[in-house]
Amino acid sequence: MVKQIMNSTASILSLAALTLVFIRFFFPDFLPFLTMTILFIAFGLFVLASILTFDPKRTKKDLLTGLPITLYFSGLIIVLQLFGGSTDTPLSIHQPFFWIAIALGIWIEFKRMRDKKKAVQN
Amino acid sequence: MVEIYINLAAMIIAVICVGIAIFQVLVSLGYPLGEATMGGYHKILPKPLRFVSTISAMIVLFMGFVFLQHAKVISVEFNFIPTNILVWVFTIFLALNTIGNLASRSKKERLIMTPISSIAFLLCLFVSILSN
Numbered sequence: 390m391v392k393q394i395m396n397s398t399a400s401i402l403s404l405a406a407l408t409l410v411f412i413r414f415f416f417p418d419f420l421p422f423l424t425m426t427i428l429f430i431a432f433g434l435f436v437l438a439s440i441l442t443f444d445p446k447r448t449k450k451d452l453l454t455g456l457p458i459t460l461y462f463s464g465l466i467i468v469l470q471l472f473g474g475s476t477d478t479p480l481s482i483h484q485p486f487f488w489i490a491i492a493l494g495i496w497i498e499f500k501r502m503r504d505k506k507k508a509v510q511n
Numbered sequence: 512m513v514e515i516y517i518n519l520a521a522m523i524i525a526v527i528c529v530g531i532a533i534f535q536v537l538v539s540l541g542y543p544l545g546e547a548t549m550g551g552y553h554k555i556l557p558k559p560l561r562f563v564s565t566i567s568a569m570i571v572l573f574m575g576f577v578f579l580q581h582a583k584v585i586s587v588e589f590n591f592i593p594t595n596i597l598v599w600v601f602t603i604f605l606a607l608n609t610i611g612n613l614a615s616r617s618k619k620e621r622l623i624m625t626p627i628s629s630i631a632f633l634l635c636l637f638v639s640i641l642s643n
Contacts, residue, residue, distance in 0.1 A: 407636075414640055426516070429637050436633055440626040455610040462606075478643050479599040486596065490603050497607060505614060 396442040403435035404458070411465055415474025456498040463491045517642050520634045521582030527631050528575030535568035547624060551617020574601045578638055598639045605632040 410428045412419050470482045479486040538544050539561040545553045549560055556564060578601070579585045581594035609632050612625040 410636070410640065425641060426513070429633070433633055436629055440629065443622075443625065455614055458610060459607070476643070478639070479596050486600075490600075494603070494607055498610065501611060501614060505616075 392442050392444060396439060396444065399435050399438035399442060403432055403439055404461075406432035406435055407462075408465060411462070411469060415466075415469040415476060456495070456502050459494045459498045463494065513641055517582050517638055518584050520637050521578045521584050524578045524631060524634050524638065525575035525584075527627060527634075528571045528578075531627070532568040532571045532575075535564045535571065539564035539568065546617050546619045548620060551615055551620045577601065578635065581642060582638060595643070598635065598642070602632065602635040602639045605635055608632075 609628040
């Protein structure tokens with residue numbers, strides 16, 4: 390139980406760190422004391438904590454997290470650019486690659502979730 | 512200073528890629544390691560999946576090569592590969608792959624592949640973001 394709480398906390402913190410990485414990526418002046426290196430170290434440590442407290446027993450939560458996470462980060466990257474963030478990498482909303490990747494990602498996760506739900510029901 | 516970190520990250524990515532490629536080759540040769548890949552449905556992969564495994568090994572090796580070239584750890588004469596785009600393609604692929612491994616029906620795949628792919632994703636994102 391304690392391990393599960395620690396794993397959930399580490400996972401949420403790693404998602405928060407990754408969110409900050411993307412915010413800094415699109416807005417380099419945001420919270421200047423938090424450099425990319427610091428954010429990546431924090432992200433790495435939280436991922437490591439998440440791995441160390443990882444319980445390989447499959448839970449219902451693991452089956453259903455894929456699609457919300459994909460939607461969250463796709464939405465985050467779009468919103469950050471709508472608020473004025475810009476990039477010349479393939480993550481730009483003006484690049485067709487970005488939209489293809491999002492469509493593909495959502496489709497894969499949706500299909501995965503539907504298959505897993507069916508498997509759990511049977 | 513950041514360049515050293517990028518080079519180091521690219522080298523670790525390449526080592527992980529070579530490791531995964533060796534694993535995929537062993538699986539494609541019929542070794543009973545299939546529970547840790549392809550959803551973990553087969554201990555010994557059937558022939559069509561062995562072919563997929565061989566292709567995966569080649570893609571993973573190419574991925575390691577792209578990151579080494581992008582970080583300028585190695586330089587090759589034929590410099591036509593658009594590494595700026597490919598590093599992002601592989602990073603997004605690894606993000607989806609990590610989520611997929613996490614939800615795999617195979618306990619071995621979740622236990623072995625989830626940590627490997629999440630570390631690889633972290634390093635790929637690091638190289639992709641900081642080298643732009």
